[in-house]
Amino acid sequence: xxxxxxxxxxxPLNEKKGWVRMKAPFSNYLNSLAEPMxxxxxxxxxxxxxxxxxSTDSVGLQIxxxxxxxxxxxxxxxxxxxxxxxxxxxGLYAEYAFNSFDPAGMKDxxxxxxxxxxxxxxxxxxxxxxxxxxxxxxxxxxxxxVEKEAGILPEKADVNYYINxxxxxxxxxxxxxxxxxxxxxxxxxxxxxxxxxxMNRDLRQSYVYSEANMxxxxxxxxxxRFGYDGISGCKGLEVFxxxxxxxxxxxxxxxxxxxxxxxxxxxxxxxTDPGVTGLIAHEAFGHGVEMDMFVKNRALGxxxxxxxxxxxxxxxxxxxxxxxxxxxxxxxxxxxxAGDVIExxxxxxxxxxxxxxxxxxxxxxxTGNGKRQxxxxxxxxxxxxxxxxxxxNTLEEMIASVEYGYLLEGxxxxxxxxxxxxxxxxxxxxxxxxDGKLTGEMYSPVVMTGYVPDLLGSVxxxxxxxxxxxxxxxxxxxxxxVKVADGGPYLKARARLG
Amino acid sequence: MxxxxxxxxxEYSDVTGYEITDTKIxxxxxxxxxxxxxxxxxxxxxxxxxxxxxSLEGGQYLGSAKAxxxxxxxxxxxxxxxSRLCEQAAFVKNPMYRxxxxxxxxxxxxxxxxxxxxxxxxxxxxxxxxxxxxxDINSYEIFIKEIERRIINSEGIDYTVKYPSSMxxxxxxxxKEGHEIKLYRNxxxxxxDKAALVRDITETLRFGxxxxxxxxxxxxxxxxxxxxxxxxxxxxxxxxxxxxSAAAKxxxxxxxxxxxxxxxxxxGDMVTxxxxxxxxxxxxxxxxxxEGALIRDRCLIRNNIPENFYGNRQFxxxxxxxxxSIVYNYSVEGGTKSASELRKGDCLEIVEFSDFQCHPITGxxxxxxxxxxxxxxxxxxxxSGGSVSGNMRELAKKMYLSKELRQYDSAxxxxxxxxxxxxxxxxx
Numbered sequence: 001x002x003x004x005x006x007x008x009x010x011x012p013l014n015e016k017k018g019w020v021r022m023k024a025p026f027s028n029y030l031n032s033l034a035e036p037m038x039x040x041x042x043x044x045x046x047x048x049x050x051x052x053x054x055s056t057d058s059v060g061l062q063i064x065x066x067x068x069x070x071x072x073x074x075x076x077x078x079x080x081x082x083x084x085x086x087x088x089x090x091g092l093y094a095e096y097a098f099n100s101f102d103p104a105g106m107k108d109x110x111x112x113x114x115x116x117x118x119x120x121x122x123x124x125x126x127x128x129x130x131x132x133x134x135x136x137x138x139x140x141x142x143x144x145x146v147e148k149e150a151g152i153l154p155e156k157a158d159v160n161y162y163i164n165x166x167x168x169x170x171x172x173x174x175x176x177x178x179x180x181x182x183x184x185x186x187x188x189x190x191x192x193x194x195x196x197x198x199m200n201r202d203l204r205q206s207y208v209y210s211e212a213n214m215x216x217x218x219x220x221x222x223x224x225r226f227g228y229d230g231i232s233g234c235k236g237l238e239v240f241x242x243x244x245x246x247x248x249x250x251x252x253x254x255x256x257x258x259x260x261x262x263x264x265x266x267x268x269x270x271x272t273d274p275g276v277t278g279l280i281a282h283e284a285f286g287h288g289v290e291m292d293m294f295v296k297n298r299a300l301g302x303x304x305x306x307x308x309x310x311x312x313x314x315x316x317x318x319x320x321x322x323x324x325x326x327x328x329x330x331x332x333x334x335x336x337x338a339g340d341v342i343e344x345x346x347x348x349x350x351x352x353x354x355x356x357x358x359x360x361x362x363x364x365x366x367t368g369n370g371k372r373q374x375x376x377x378x379x380x381x382x383x384x385x386x387x388x389x390x391x392x393n394t395l396e397e398m399i400a401s402v403e404y405g406y407l408l409e410g411x412x413x414x415x416x417x418x419x420x421x422x423x424x425x426x427x428x429x430x431x432x433x434x435d436g437k438l439t440g441e442m443y444s445p446v447v448m449t450g451y452v453p454d455l456l457g458s459v460x461x462x463x464x465x466x467x468x469x470x471x472x473x474x475x476x477x478x479x480x481x482v483k484v485a486d487g488g489p490y491l492k493a494r495a496r497l498g
Numbered sequence: 499m500x501x502x503x504x505x506x507x508x509e510y511s512d513v514t515g516y517e518i519t520d521t522k523i524x525x526x527x528x529x530x531x532x533x534x535x536x537x538x539x540x541x542x543x544x545x546x547x548x549x550x551x552x553s554l555e556g557g558q559y560l561g562s563a564k565a566x567x568x569x570x571x572x573x574x575x576x577x578x579x580x581s582r583l584c585e586q587a588a589f590v591k592n593p594m595y596r597x598x599x600x601x602x603x604x605x606x607x608x609x610x611x612x613x614x615x616x617x618x619x620x621x622x623x624x625x626x627x628x629x630x631x632x633x634d635i636n637s638y639e640i641f642i643k644e645i646e647r648r649i650i651n652s653e654g655i656d657y658t659v660k661y662p663s664s665m666x667x668x669x670x671x672x673x674k675e676g677h678e679i680k681l682y683r684n685x686x687x688x689x690x691d692k693a694a695l696v697r698d699i700t701e702t703l704r705f706g707x708x709x710x711x712x713x714x715x716x717x718x719x720x721x722x723x724x725x726x727x728x729x730x731x732x733x734x735x736x737x738x739x740x741x742x743s744a745a746a747k748x749x750x751x752x753x754x755x756x757x758x759x760x761x762x763x764x765x766g767d768m769v770t771x772x773x774x775x776x777x778x779x780x781x782x783x784x785x786x787x788x789e790g791a792l793i794r795d796r797c798l799i800r801n802n803i804p805e806n807f808y809g810n811r812q813f814x815x816x817x818x819x820x821x822x823s824i825v826y827n828y829s830v831e832g833g834t835k836s837a838s839e840l841r842k843g844d845c846l847e848i849v850e851f852s853d854f855q856c857h858p859i860t861g862x863x864x865x866x867x868x869x870x871x872x873x874x875x876x877x878x879x880x881x882s883g884g885s886v887s888g889n890m891r892e893l894a895k896k897m898y899l900s901k902e903l904r905q906y907d908s909a910x911x912x913x914x915x916x917x918x919x920x921x922x923x924x925x926x
Contacts, residue, residue, distance in 0.1 A: 029570075068749055070590045074565035074579070075547070081568040082543065095539040100569035113540075120526060120538045123614050127621035132534035160589040181750040217751060217859055223891070224753070224859050265717070265887075265923035296531050296637045298669060298680055357537075376541050378529065415853035417868065419671075419680040424852040424866035424885070447885045447923070449852075449866045477667060478684050498864075498885040498923030 019238060023147035026206040027057035027193035029081070036103035037083070037197050043110040045199060050088035050136050052198045054333055056375045057081045060190035061154035061237075065166035066182060067174060072159055076188040077473065077481060078209075082375035085113060086334075091133035093357065094120070097376045135360050141200040144337075146330040150208035151238035154189040162187065162240060169214065169247050176251035179218035179258055183247070187212035189237050196335035203335050209326040209483065210239045211471050214246045218254035225260070225444065227253030228410065228428065230471035232485070234324040253410075253429070260444035263430060265498040269405030270448070271398050271490055274467030276408045276427055278486030281386045282474070283414040283423050284452045285309070285316055286486065289343055289352030290369075290381040290476075295361045300421050301352060309349045310456030315389040316344040316488075318353050320368055322385040325485035326470035332370045333379055339368035347456075355381045371482050380476050388488025391462025398461045398492045399433055406430035406497065407438065408446060411469075421452040430497065447498040461492035500546055500569045500576075501650075507573070507580045508550070508652075513587075514560070515551040515597050515652040519788060520544065525643040526613045532637065533625070541643075544569045550580065551597065551652075552587040560594045561587035595815040598790040600654040606785065611644040611662045611689075619690035620666055626696050633703040636680060638668040649790045659784035662688045668699060672706030681706050681850060681868075686907040688779040705849055709869045712882035715846075716872070717924035723886060724840065724847035725915045728906045729854040733863065733915070734830055736856030737890040738771055742798045743825075744809030744817045751859050754804045761802065766897045766918070767833035768801040773808055773825040780908040782826035791823035798825075829910035833899030837914040840900055846922060847871040848886065861890040863920075883925040893917050 082099035173183035189210035211232035227250035293299035320338035355370030410428025470485035525541035549564035563586035814822035854865035896918035
């Protein structure tokens with residue numbers, strides 16, 4: 001597979017800033033580590049039936065600016081340098097994560113790994129804990145080297161330029177909102193390098209993702225409200241220029257939020273903006289079809305394959321290949337190549353997503369969704385890009401079709417229940433629609449709840465456009481935070497709001 | 499080894515001051531499906547974080563920048579990173595503040611931590627739970643960490659703290675007539691408290707059984723709500739503790755003022771909240787915060803009135819706070835009535851949410867109800883569905899706290915909290 005495996009946006013020289021998109025170079029450190037790590041695989045292979053190593057060297061930057069404080073860190077949640085060994089023997093998998101070692105002393109390191117994993121087996125024997133027998137992973141030969149394009153790399157960034165840019169934007173926000181008490185920008189970028197090695201595989205990839213969030217808090221004597229938005233992409237720090245329209249938008253939002261009314265709870269026609277659409281995609285059939293949950297019998301989706309779960313207008317894709325977002329990798333953390341899975345096809349649930357071990361247990365092919373928070377953490381089945389397909393309508397047509405309802409905008413958070421298909425979405429604001437027109441009235445905050453098949457079954461219109469958002473992190477339960485992206489078009493549906 | 503290299507390079511750099519935090523983690527992890535082992539893991543890692551400071555414009559400002567330096571970094575990589583930090587710090591102009599100084603303190607005996615013994619305790623605890631054909635354990639994950647953190651700064655601080663930190667994530671199932679549901683729990687603690695775990699997991703199994711009996715939550719409108727699980731921490735932290743942080747105050751996210759009541763004319767119990775340096779078996783029991791400040795017991799809110807803000811040394815100094823530190827453990831005093839008295843009369847006791855939240859800026863609360871007990875006219879009915887909403891600025895006026903307390907890792911709070919007038923959006 002060549003370097004053109006991925007679609008990359010062509011972006012010519014930016015004359016104003018003087019940057020050009022070029023290949024983000026793969027880590028020299030990891031290149032230097034390849035032979036010692038291959039040696040470690042060989043040594044451990046004498047005692048185990050399967051051995052793999054994931055080595056990471058991801059450098060980054062995080063800048064926070066507000067009128068009252070500034071901070072710069074060369075770390076963020078996705079920067080890391082370390083290694084994790086996965087071994088297999090007697091139907092059981094084990095892992096050893098480490099970051100302090102001597103590349104010249106791999107024999108000693110292998111002995112240390114064996115000794116500590118054996119000590120754990122003693123505890124398991126003492127507690128009469130049996131293995132969940134799993135077959136051995138395949139190890140077909142494959143070599144891959146991918147360097148994706150980016151503009152400005154975090155390790156080369158002009159920090160002063162971005163501190164000044166964010167300073168200007170936050171000052172503008174404060175000036176535009178009469179009730180503003182604080183305005184801040186938090187931006188981060190990571191240049192990710194990962195190397196996956198087995199006896200037969202040598203996969204190396206390098207790419208950059210960046211994201212920034214802007215927050216404007218407004219307060220009066222009775223209340224505090226805020227406007228919040230972000231930008232992101234599989235790009236370098238050049239993406240931060242896209243923040244420029246936000247001060248005006250957030251100032252208007254925060255001021256309006258101070259006057260927002262409380263919704264009368266009930267069931268309404270709704271139109272979701274691409275952000276809220278993405279939240280529904282993520283919570284409804286993102287977590288719900290993570291197939292490690294199928295192995296544990298923790299998801300209702302298992303019983304609904306090839307059954308209807310939404311209206312004909314609902315088609316949903318999932319995979320790192322679906323969009324050039326913050327999670328557009330070439331291979332996942334188990335060495336499976338990136339995929340593009342159609343989870344729901346015109347309302348019919350077709351399949352889920354799986355990491356390599358879950359796929360092995362379910363007798364299916366892995367989908368490239370085995371992700372770790374970082375090298376220290378276990379792999380779980382995780383989302384990448386989760387997107388609803390676009391439709392045929394315009395937003396104007398959709399609004400005109402609503403007798404009474406709300407346009408929902410601004411994602412706060414969400415939570416799903418894969419076993420019961422309940423969904424909870426906290427949405428920042430709802431704009432009233434009456435007789436096919438927006439009235440200008442805003443309601444906030446909004447809790448949208450419901451039963452997933454009812455919600456997706458009620459989708460009656462979808463817009464032609466499609467937005468993808470990749471800000472923030474997604475947890476599994478309340479831990480294991482990874483980057484994901486989601487989105488889709490404006491959707492018209494019916495939901496319970498509170 | 500890497501510490502020596504870093505200190506050598508810092509010695510000959512342009513920095514005004516520095517802080518180094520060296521955290522070594524030895525962790526054992528076990529992942530189980532039902533009671534069979536899915537995977538076992540070891541973590542053996544070291545994380546060295548360096549923060550450099552530069553005095554700017556004649557001491558009017560203090561610049562800073564930080565980075566993690568890998569233990570495998572070469573001397574050349576360390577030099578390059580420190581040089582980069584020095585350059586970056588010059589652009590980060592914040593009003594001047596001082597690094598922490600060394601203080602005298604009563605040294606603790608080094609803790610002896612055995613990850614293998616703690617692991618056995620967790621297995622024993624889970625195996626002790628009485629499962630039935632209707633309610634059982636679906637899967638669980640055990641994490642045991644031995645953490646050693648050394649804090650060094652340019653003002654002479656060189657402290658080391660060592661402590662255990664454990665977590666059990668467990669999912670239980672309940673089923674009846676082909677219908678099955680799951681409940682999720684995540685317990686954190688220092689070591690394993692077997693008795694408390696067995697009690698809590700048994701309670702969760704009972705909740706699972708009751709959830710299968712649920713009828714849709716009625717449209718109750720504004721109604722008294724009882725919080726008796728860890729969801730209540732969102733309120734004590736989001737509306738009280740977080741708003742007392744010096745950072746929230748300095749950044750104007752919090753409008754709390756020392757001596758000014760948090761809510762006017764409260765009719766319910768008053769909240770009194772303490773920061774504590776230690777709570778039994780908390781996963782955060784250590785003498786110093788991550789910047790080397792001694793953690794002291796202190797009252798943050800007394801009878802609904804802010805008494806002391808808290809926080810890191812930068813924001814604490816901006817607010818002229820003495821003896822301040824980051825807070826890890828806290829307690830909330832009990833109220834005047836017992837838990838059983840608070841449950842009297844019509845109310846909705848919500849024990850399972852999809853995700854209950856209290857927003858630290860707005861005070862909004864929200865959450866979808868997965869299981870609640872609706873007490874009405876002397877009858878108790880399990881209900882599910884719908885959501886709660888409201889704003890703590892109003893709701894805190896009629897909040898009642900039980901005399902009895904319950905600990906959730908680093909928080910000790912009233913076991914029952916009753917709030918009047920919460921909006922309940924039902925589905926029937």
